[in-house]
């Protein structure tokens with residue numbers, strides 16, 4: 001089974017499926033599995049894994065069982081292995097094997113945790129993570145059907161390092177200089193031991209003061225040379241590294257901005273930050289790690305040759321003890337890996353606990369949850385402390401042993417060299433030179449170990465970035481731009497036509513959020529959408545904005561199917577106020593005039609007047625230049641909404657979509673804004689979603705949604721007269737009299 005690491009926080013389900021598929025000989029791209037699992041920010045459910053496995057041609061059987069039952073089923077081969085386990089009630093891992101130690105008769109569990117790697121746990125540790133409070137855990141057994149072998153899965157596209165090397169081309173001069181400097185540095189390092197040898201053998205032994213002074217001056221000059229090279233190298237690394245970083249990350253951001261909005265639905269902010277760090281990590285890997293390792297290895301090989309020239313015996317001691325020291329370190333790795341695994345789990349619990357405390361402090365104070373949450377955090381700290389003690393103990397054993405073998409190597413080498421000096425097989429100068437070389441040969445070994453560790457990290461980073469590069473961009477070359485009205489003159493009805501539209505967020509088994517919607521939104525008119533919370537109003541608006549593709553049915557903007565339209569051009573023509581509209585940490589005017597590089601003052605004035613925020617802004621000490629970040633939370637919900645409305649108005653678009661745009665305002669301000677907007681709406685196609693019925697009753701048509709279906713369409717008068725769903729909604733709000 002090939003290990004598949006999870007790339008994002010919520011990727012464990014797709015990663016487990018990918019590992020199971022690899023066990024049966026098929027490689028699936030993680031992005032494909034994510035889409036098949038309908039991954040969201042909450043991760044995937046067991047049901048979604050069942051659906052995805054089904055699509056991959058595998059049958060699944062999920063069961064809740066005790067550890068004894070699991071052991072019995074697995075050891076008697078009654079269930080297919082590997083299987084997927086629900087882990088810590090929040091994660092999925094793959095169980096590869098259960099073994100029984102013939103001596104201790106205890107069971108061990110071999111797992112592949114997508115967040116960590118392969119790991120083997122004892123029964124008590126396994127139980128602690130797998131079992132829930134009722135002493136049972138959830139397992140999903142997966143088996144391929146003939147369809148699995150027939151399907152041709154979408155594989156991971158291998159990342160081409162060329163993409164990164166292209167970034168290096170503009171810096172080839174800098175890099176050549178750096179290579180030359182490093183070569184000179186290696187050369188200078190090589191001269192040191194020979195100078196030391198001559199200092200003693202020719203200078204001190206022959207009592208030649210002039211030669212001693214000369215050699216010391218040479219050593220000093222070499223030393224200065226090495227320092228200068230190091231300084232220059234650091235500068236070049238910084239210059240190349242910083243520019244590379246900017247170029248790589250800027251291109252990455254460009255790519256991110258071109259991805260469909262749906263992509264961000266399954267990503268946490270942390271996942272995207274992680275990718276920025278990935279870019280930096282790769283840049284560091286190229287500019288520092290790789291180059292340094294190459295030169296460390298050159299130095300190592302040259303010194304190795306010199307040592308071989310001085311004495312085979314000394315080289316043999318060096319080699320044997322270095323190998324023993326490295327093996328000693330590796331011997332502890334397995335134990336260290338298990339403890340690291342638990343530290344990793346506890347640390348993520350620690351992070352989310354702190355995050356919750358810091359973000360929910362107000363709510364905690366209001367609901368007297370402070371002590372409970374603090375105690376919860378302290379419990380995590382106690383566990384972390386115990387784990388850290390174990391890690392310290394392991395580290396001490398590992399490092400002390402490593403140091404011991406290193407020192408033993410130095411002592412034995414010195415001892416052997418001293419013996420050779422006494423035997424006249426070696427000069428004193430050569431002894432000093434050998435000591436120096438042995439000292440210098442330690443750092444390339446450490447450098448190599450660090451290199452392999454960062455190579456692993458860099459590979460994972462590359463895979464993660466590769467995945468983003470592979471995602472299809474929203475804008476495709478042959479898409480139609482939502483053009484001016486004049487070009488659509490030959491069609492009969494102008495407006496947005498929705499035919500038989502259905503939508504579900506998470507795959508075929510998830511509930512339909514919109515069902516068989518047939519609706520015409522006439523151009524130049526106001527259409528209001530009402531319905532109880534969760535009836536699908538916002539989802540319909542998001543589909544009109546091309547956030548998602550419909551599961552069934554079509555949307556036409558005049559004669560153009562939305563699927564053929566460029567999302568960018570569509571959004572350029574729509575002014576939107578979303579429920580969770582974002583205020584940027586910038587000036588008032590920049591927050592309103594987001595679409596223009598030079599602000600049009602006339603339009604700005606019109607926008608602030610319509611949104612009734614003119615007085616508020618002008619009373620601020622810096623007026624339109626006031627930075628909103630600097631007044632932070634002091635903007636009220638209503639003021640925020642007014643800025644968002646002003647932003648939509650400033651753009652003066654052809655379509656206006658407002659989702660609960662005035663819900664935080666008092667009735668009087670809301671009426672004022674809507675009166676202003678009424679004039680602004682003339683000639684525009686407007687969709688208003690609102691709970692407050694006073695804001696929608698003047699609409700040309702009102703659409704009532706109930707559980708994703710349209711139940712009524714008509715004007716306020718028609719619908720109140722009908723005494724149906726709309727009437728009930730109105731009655732519940734006691735607004736009929738308004």
Ligand SMILES: Nc1ncnc2c1ncn2[C@@H]1O[C@H](COP(=O)(O)OP(=O)(O)OP(=O)(O)O)[C@@H](O)[C@H]1O
Pocket residue numbers: 040265505506513531532533534535536537538539540
């Ligand atoms: N990203 C999402 N993933 C999965 N389900 C979602 C997502 N967004 C919304 N839903 C679900 O879709 C249904 C309709 O949500 P929607 O936001 O469209 O309702 P709404 O009528 O606008 O509600 P409200 O008036 O409260 O804003 C809800 O049951 C909601 O839980």
